[in-house]
Amino acid sequence: MRHLFLIYGSLVAAAALGQSAAGQGKASAAAKETPAATRARAATSWTHPKTPWGDPDVQGTWTSDDCIGTPLNRPANLGDRLYYTEQELAQRQANLEKQQQNDLVETVAPNARVSTGSPGHWGERARRPCKQTSLVIDPPNGRVPDMLPEAKLRPIPEGAGNNNPKADSWEDFSYYIRCISRGVPGSIFPVIYGNGQQIVQGKGFVTILQEMVHEARVIPMDGRPHASPYIRSYMGDPRGHWEGNTLVVETTNFLGNRTGIVGNGGGTPTSDAMKLTERFTRTSPNEMRYEITIDDPKTYASSFKVGFPLTQEPGYQNFEYACHEGNYAMFDSLSGARAQEKKAAAKAAGAK
């Protein structure tokens, strides 16, 4: 089982992977098909499945892996261009194949510099190149709108993961590192692993089970009103309905000042006024379009939209992510910081 202490090593790895979506698995026929051909094929040979009680059926274990490494904000030089060109995609496909070859290498050359982070195969890889240049799809420049001045004043938990590892208390760490939650966007936005989303539908309910950090979003579909505004939570209070075959989930009642709009719930914390509207649209047996509108009038000057594909992959499944139960990282970070302080104090005393 993957273990939280590896997050540190993984963060380094994530930085190294950076802008190039890495990939494993052979380039499948589907990956080489043009989007138009895929759509055409889907349109002619596939009808949207229904549950036995008549709702659109969007069940399965879905992953956002294919857009691992795609930045939230579009690099400014790409302007308003949301999609890569065919030529750029071919290059990215080649990068994926190269990455796959690298992943298959099981040994390193003598004297090679190796990291102490997690082995490459612990991470998840895109299987086909992400067509988008950014996860933000609206506004047209693909960038999160300006933050309001008051939002900039909100404290951001530092600690491990940033380059300034203050570790006076667990409260210096993010809610993710503390194994509490990554929030709603942070639990589905593609990161280096743990992108699994298992959807199970019952009559009147849809539930989304998210591997990391073992979230279970139970979404009533019966039109009931939101819970009282006095009941607030990390994952908010979701209500769903169908618009055609699209699952629409509106979530409010957030605690506020906890998690942000970046993978793993990082970034500037959002506020208790945030309202999220998610749209899950299955476009073929193994593809789904995910879009989320983020409306947080206490944090951002305007609302914005993030979108990316979710796919089902052979053999891909959720595992139990027992994060808090195995959070040796917190013990080690705090005890390490105390040991360093003790050493520094002894050195200072010796110098006197």
Added chain:
Amino acid sequence: MSDRRRACCVLLSTALLFLFAALPGGGQTPARTAPQIPRMPSGKPNFTGLWQVLGTADWDIRDHSAQAGPFFQLGAIGAMPAGQGIVEGGEIPYTPAAAKQQRENFKNRMKLDPEVKCYMPGIPRANYLPFPFQIIQSQRDIAFAYEFATANRVVNMGKAKEAAVDTWMGTSNGRWEGDVLVVDVTGLNGNSWFDRSGNFQTDSTHVVERFTLADADHISYEATIEDPAIFTRPWKISTVIYRRKEKNAQINEFKCVEYVEELIYGDLKKK
């Protein structure tokens, strides 16, 4: 038997016969018709809903008297209420060594009980914690979302899968025996307890649960527990799980990690 009493009996028997004859099936079916239960389009019982156990099994699955809690500061709030146990026959058949271990666990429960530390409760404990849980039943698999610690599991109703790794919540493979949902739980990591009294599991504990809708709002719950490492024979728990009927009842969030960090990491904080 006097004639008079004999006549009385004959009369009663005739009346009973008449009563049975009036029922569908001509007296061959039980006097009570089967209760109406929610069903899936396939005809299988539908367990979808919000459920919770009443009682005090979370304190001790065995019969127990009321007693003081571990912290006097909590007063009556922290005290343990008396209650009927859910262990059939009353006794957990521990081996002598395991019985000793349970007593040690109880003594050190504030340090050792995984519930205190907000760890996932495991099976069967998740089902009778004093928190609700939501079942979402699809035409295939069945999801259980527990409020405590956002623990959850998906019962695989397809071809049984071997546990890939040991986990807190185990690997659940389900099947139908008529109207009974039978869930076979393996791959438990052995760190879970059954209750706050130190009754414990190991990584060879095997749990077979049986969920039966007694009527629309009650689940009759049974679990058979076997583990040759600590028990001398398989044993059984049984209780009732109630449907939460309040108009606005819904599963809430109890992410208890932040309530236990001071307890777990307090001594490592910068002074």
